[in-house]
Amino acid sequence: MDLDELAIFVAVVRAGGFRDAARAGNASASSLSDAVRRLEARLGVRLLHRTTRSITPTEAGRRLFERLTPALAEIGASLDEVNAFRDRPSGTLKLNVPANVARTVLPAVIVPFLKAYPDIKLEVTVEDGFIDIVAGGFDAGIRYDERLAQDMIALPIGPRMQRFATAAAPAYLDAHGRPAHPRDLLAHACLRGRFAGGTVPTWEFERDGEIVRLDPTGPLLTRPSLTADLMIDAACGGLGVVSLFEDWLAPHLASGALEPILQEWWPSFPGPFLYYPGRRYLPGPLRAFVDFVRKAGMVGVT
Numbered sequence: 001m002d003l004d005e006l007a008i009f010v011a012v013v014r015a016g017g018f019r020d021a022a023r024a025g026n027a028s029a030s031s032l033s034d035a036v037r038r039l040e041a042r043l044g045v046r047l048l049h050r051t052t053r054s055i056t057p058t059e060a061g062r063r064l065f066e067r068l069t070p071a072l073a074e075i076g077a078s079l080d081e082v083n084a085f086r087d088r089p090s091g092t093l094k095l096n097v098p099a100n101v102a103r104t105v106l107p108a109v110i111v112p113f114l115k116a117y118p119d120i121k122l123e124v125t126v127e128d129g130f131i132d133i134v135a136g137g138f139d140a141g142i143r144y145d146e147r148l149a150q151d152m153i154a155l156p157i158g159p160r161m162q163r164f165a166t167a168a169a170p171a172y173l174d175a176h177g178r179p180a181h182p183r184d185l186l187a188h189a190c191l192r193g194r195f196a197g198g199t200v201p202t203w204e205f206e207r208d209g210e211i212v213r214l215d216p217t218g219p220l221l222t223r224p225s226l227t228a229d230l231m232i233d234a235a236c237g238g239l240g241v242v243s244l245f246e247d248w249l250a251p252h253l254a255s256g257a258l259e260p261i262l263q264e265w266w267p268s269f270p271g272p273f274l275y276y277p278g279r280r281y282l283p284g285p286l287r288a289f290v291d292f293v294r295k296a297g298m299v300g301v302t
Helices: 003-015 018-025 029-043 059-085 099-104 107-116 170-176 182-187 224-236 246-255 284-295
Strands: 048-050 055-057 091-097 120-126 140-143 152-156 161-168 190-193 203-207 210-214 220-222 241-245 268-270 273-277
Touching: 003 018, 003 029, 003 055, 003 059, 018 029, 055 059, 091 099, 091 284, 099 120, 099 224, 099 241, 099 246, 107 120, 107 284, 152 284, 161 170, 161 203, 161 246, 182 203, 182 210, 190 224, 220 224, 224 241, 224 246, 241 246, 273 284
Parallel strands: 091 120, 091 140, 190 220, 190 241
Antiparallel strands: 048 055, 140 273, 152 273, 161 241, 161 268, 203 210
8 A cells, every 4th residue: 555645535535625635735636636546446445425516435435534544643653753863853733723822822832932943834723613633633732621622631831710801992881881780781782703603602701609691682793713803893993892802802901992891700711721642652843842832831821
């Protein structure tokens, strides 16, 4: 078997097509298609259903993909062990992180890290939902506790406590009143967010053990991970009340563009974790990253 053909097959299935796989691998779609056809000919089994609109694995292809993915990852990790004998680790580190981590945790990490390791290339994918980092081809992920994958090594990274903040423009509050209790928000215009799957999460507030969950309405509904600036600009423009990560709103609170409301009710939650498969040997770029954030005091910062 040609390992390159096996790797190409996995890449095509993961990307969902030859064109996307070709763009990711700097190759031509036709060359990838030819490689998969050669693999199918060697095996004597069709691995992919091909139509003009989509590429999907057959039952045999799906099973082969499931077995090959961890096997190829282990081969890659084994070959990457030679990095331990280099003066400077090299290669690509692929991280999958949620939007809040991309905005508030990574900026303090990636610049000094890449300066310290100029031979390492960093690829960051931003997704808020649950992700199987092994099947997705990632070296590691960063997630909050409730979304951590099982049987993974997890290390705290970044601030250990964070908060959601609620705010509105002073002009809006002058016109509509300042809420004294979270339930007062039901009479206000609230700028809402929703997850990628379409769920609109409730707003939660907490004080002295009392928890209040609300489902307010308003003129704007969007995905904060993709359009946080739109939500914040709308709030600064007096469109309504916004509830987002405190770090996202901090500059606007400091400038006075937004005024904090119900501050004693802002809920706090534990900070994120860096997690990765518990292999005996870590790929060189990942080992360098883990060691770097530890030495720099970026793991478990309060």
